Amino acid sequence: MLQLKAIHHVAIICSDYQQSKAFYTQILGLPIIKETYRESRNSYKLDLSINEHSQIELFSFPNPPERPSSPEAQGLRHLAFVVDDVAQTKQTLELQGIEVEPIRVDEITGKKFTFFKDPDNLPLELYQA
Incomplete structure (x- = not known):
């Protein structure tokens, strides 16, 4: 039997990295753990702390597909x-x-x-x- 202890992080792909970065850091006040630009993917990865146990990983990718509907779309x-x-x-x-x-x-x-x-x-x- 698995013994899952906690949720470590939730990963979010955003459409406008700078806008989402400002929202999560300035509006929600989440502190930045680390920001990484991955040149091979033309993508940023921003690790944000919720508390000492949980994080949000904010990703940017070129042209990500939109969410099909809200809130009852399949997935999260x-x-x-x-x-x-x-x-x-x-x-x-x-x-x-x-x-x-x-x-x-x-x-x-x-x-x-x-x-x-x-x-x-x-x-x-x-x-x-």
Whole structure:
């Protein structure tokens, strides 16, 4: 039996590297671990820290295909971030011009959550701890 311990990273391919880099570092405030330009692929790889255990790998590739639909496309549905206060985090994002859905309550856990999108319309979730 496998004994998976945690999620190490989530990899995201973006359409506009500089725009996505600014979003994830300046809007979401994720610190850069390492930025690498891979000349053979004409591609950047940006490692971002969420905490001491988890990362986002942001990739750029020439002409990546678009996501077929949202949010019910096959594949990764969304990426959820744990926050202490969903309402406060929602307000902070909105003050930076990010559109955030109304806060809802998970009918199973009773926890507050909401969704917003990154520059490529990838669905991101805020989930209250």
